[in-house]
Amino acid sequence: MPYNPTPAEIDAWTEDGTQAPVAICLRERLMPVEGHGAPIFPATYAGIGYNIDELADGTKVASLDSVGSQANRIEPIFKEPKYAGLVPKVEITYGNEKRVSILEAGHRLGDAVVRCTELAEPVRSAFEAFLVHEGNATRIAKLAPTSLVFGVWDSRDTQAKLPRLVQSVIRAWDVSPLTRSAQYNPPLDYAGLDVFSEAEREKQEGKPGSQLAERGYVHVPAVGTHGGIVARGEIRRDVTVNLVALRRLRGDDTAALRQYVLGLALVAATAPQDGFLRAGCQLVLDPDAGRTLELVKRDGTRRPLELSHDQALTYAREAAGRFGVGPDRAVAFDKDRAKKDAVAGKKVKA
Template identity: 30%
Template sequence: MKLDYPYLKKLVEEDAVAIRGTATLEPAGGPGDKIFPPTHAVDSKEPGAKYAFEKRRIDGQDVTCVLIDSVQSQANRMEEALEALWDEKKITLPVVSVDFSSVAPEVGRVTSLTAPHRIADALLRDSLLDGQLFRLSDIGKSFTDASTKNATALFKVCPTGLVFGLWDSTGPKGGLGAKFQRALVSEIIGITAAPGSKTASRIDPLNILKKAADIYEAQDDNERWTTNIEEAKKNEKGEPIKFGKKGKPSEVNHGNVTPSIDSAAGGVTIDEARHTVVLSLAALRRLGFATGANEARTVLAVLGLLAVFAAESRGHDLRSRCLLVPKQGCALKLEAVRRNGSTTPLDLNLQGAIALYNEAVDNLPEGIKFDKGPGEALTRLTPSPKLADLVKKSRELAAVEADVAEG
């Protein structure tokens, strides 16, 4: 069934509980190639980072699976893909941005699409709009009292918060701030996962030995290190300061690295990866609006679908040595799930989703229409002096710690 605006609106209003999709993926290197899932910190009793293995019930059997890309990570990827479409002026979407170029040029702009907590993030809260803290501005105040009973204000400034979920815990109400559940969930897992091992070593072509010389911090910061005591920095007692912990050549990245084996985070092999997407239309129907409720919910539904296809169009290059591709004939397919459990296949792709989204936005009634056009920011913020100072000091500390770590 081709998914057009009238049919989607009907599904959202009354006819369906969810729209779901699945895809079967495999390593880009082919079956049997090793991939590297994300690692997660464990408790202090077992130091180090490990993969998230768990048993899943598949075809009536308990199968060892591994998390390849979490719900949170998938949401971040989808929001980044939406931001790219917005930047390219292909869609109209309310976006609040903060320019950190003056204090963190490598970061540049942070928006309500890339901030960890979306519109409720502390980075936006502690930024200024026309010299006033954002949360004290009219726009900032507008969504403080938003709730599932009336989500109009949040819809007009950050509709993605209603799709991917939001908890306004950093606002004036603290922990009592409004909470909105995720309506869109996406996850990738590896099926029948077997852990592997990773080796590490480095052979120095010059064979610099660790006892060759003591390494000191150089008086000239540009030189960083020296073997000459006369050129070394001195402590309060007039003693030369060794570089790093022991002043060995390895602390300035010279010399051999002893071969080692990592069996906790050495990658995995899998039979296949499964990508599952669920858009809850039931969750969207629980959202109330001052006007145009069904039109607003339809925009949110197609915004979720657009996010899925926008992210998928970028491919599944999830991290180093974790590139997945669809198995032939097993790319993402969508279907509507009705109240009685029956399903209807849905025909939609990225270009169709862009057109469908723009049509849905055009059909919004007055009072809930978006205030800006394609690629236009709803409002642009600047970091407050205290936030800029915090960022600056953090970067200064990170530079010092990086020097120590390298040593």
């Protein structure tokens, strides 16, 4: 029978001790919205195209969504009204009344956009408190607690580095890459209309890199380009909540801090995703396989866990109330700060 923990039992996961569990693991089996065996399109990367690894037995594994990409998809949910009260609302104003949330900053509290505001000093102080006071993360949690959930590295300043507590990745197993070809035909005979000469057309037609081809004036073939993949094995989303890393956090009230951060991590890990990763890659749960959730102990034993997203959200709200969510802030982008920071970066590199 799956174990349905009480709030007090979830609290106990944050307490030090050899009997404490080390992780929560969520596994979701996915499938293309078109059905099993339908082609799907992974992300492409400069220089390599699709990220497909080949194992020793010849099995090919494709990365559909990386750890960083998954974090960037999950973190902004805390802007939604359903979750917004769990974290401080921190926005940077810029330009003509434009705003960007810190939840959208790729490096979180370590992002350059934060250093270009009046938050620079409080953030540096928070990172220094973490470094000097044995992992005291209270100030970080008051400023931007998702930096604790999804990890942050203040690589441009204090070098404080906090690991991800929630790690999620989507992979497809036993894949075969496909290719596709296409032909572009211009709607008009531009050479016949004296836009350019027949000789110029013959010189550039069929050459994708030529000037006329790039501007869409001549016939251009596209042969053997990326056509997606077909997965004969599982398409799987694996999510891990690292409870060991959680228990390394300290605070002014360590128990309240850990419970608060755990609540956010549970909400992030169990939040439903729409599965639309990119054009040609929309995934849904496989109804015949579904999902599994397990509590993992130090000795490797695994216990099936029953913890719904609504339960996680209720726990997170109660923990947030005990810890005290930090204040909302709206700060302005400061061009002068940005200029000084950019020059400082050059000096450090030198």
